[in-house]
Amino acid sequence: MKNTCLILIALCMVVLSCATTGPGGQKSLIIIPSGQEVAIGAGMAEQVESQERLLADPEWQAYVNEVGQRIVAVCDRTDIQYTFKVIESDQVNAFAAPGGFVYFYTGLLREMDSEAEMAAVMAHEISHVVARHGIKRLQASLGVAMAYQLVFGQDGASEAMQAAIGAGMTLIFAGYSRDNEREADNYGIQYMVEAGYDPKGALGMFDKLAAIGSSHGEASSYEKLVSSHPDTQERIQNAAQQIAEMTPLPGNLTANADRYRRMKTDLPKGS
Ligand SMILES: [Zn+2]
Numbered sequence: 673m674k675n676t677c678l679i680l681i682a683l684c685m686v687v688l689s690c691a692t693t694g695p696g697g698q699k700s701l702i703i704i705p706s707g708q709e710v711a712i713g714a715g716m717a718e719q720v721e722s723q724e725r726l727l728a729d730p731e732w733q734a735y736v737n738e739v740g741q742r743i744v745a746v747c748d749r750t751d752i753q754y755t756f757k758v759i760e761s762d763q764v765n766a767f768a769a770p771g772g773f774v775y776f777y778t779g780l781l782r783e784m785d786s787e788a789e790m791a792a793v794m795a796h797e798i799s800h801v802v803a804r805h806g807i808k809r810l811q812a813s814l815g816v817a818m819a820y821q822l823v824f825g826q827d828g829a830s831e832a833m834q835a836a837i838g839a840g841m842t843l844i845f846a847g848y849s850r851d852n853e854r855e856a857d858n859y860g861i862q863y864m865v866e867a868g869y870d871p872k873g874a875l876g877m878f879d880k881l882a883a884i885g886s887s888h889g890e891a892s893s894y895e896k897l898v899s900s901h902p903d904t905q906e907r908i909q910n911a912a913q914q915i916a917e918m919t920p921l922p923g924n925l926t927a928n929a930d931r932y933r934r935m936k937t938d939l940p941k942g943s
Contacts, residue, residue, distance in 0.1 A: 706751050
């Protein structure tokens with residue numbers, strides 16, 4: 673009992689430092705600090721890269737990083753370094769590990785038709801990191817005692833880290849809540865425009881992935897969009913409404929369709 677009280681007091685002290693988790697300086701209570709979040713994300717990235725094959729095309733790797741950093745430059749979280757990498761796989765998927773480790777599958781890149789559509793996926797993934805959706809779910813799933821070990825680095829800290837990495841991998845492939853998705857869609861469209869991308873790329877992205885439909889299994893599909901998930905139509909409507917409310921849009925927005933299509937010819941064809 674005494675220990676539990678001490679843990680709770682200690683956590684309350686940590687919690688007092690709120691983190692920025694959205695546009696307009698929006699704050700959330702985050703127990704696990706950025707340094708630990710990055711360490712967990714790095715552990716997850718290591719696992720991903722030991723299981724998957726990165727695309728051996730430096731031009732493509734540089735391209736996704738360039739577009740990613742363009743969105744990072746306008747996002748609301750700058751206390752971490754973001755990395756963007758392409759995995760060679762037919763899966764129509766993309767994800768972000770906590771701490772800013774973002775991955776794209778060639779299967780998804782092949783479905784996109786412009787840089788703005790790819791940027792829409794990127795902005796959505798960056799938004800999950802900005803809003804700390806992954807780490808919030810992780811700290812809820814680990815529980816108070818484990819979060820305490822992780823944060824204060826006492827005995828068992830490395831075990832807590834391993835447990836966090838394992839739990840993080842499970843959570844990331846289980847998908848986020850509807851509210852998390854709505855928030856990431858919303859921030860993402862905002863960031864696209866601020867980064868100079870035509871937000872209609874988000875509509876193109878949603879439409880294409882939704883149209884692929886049942887030919888792909890839900891478990892391996894991007895954000896469950898490539899399925900008959902009923903929320904998809906709602907997400908498309910929300911995005912269209914948000915874009916309508918943003919008009920008049922700045923005049924200098926780009927979709928960079930030509931550059932994207934040129935790059936796409938170099939992607940492996942897939943099976
Ligand atoms: Zn998402």
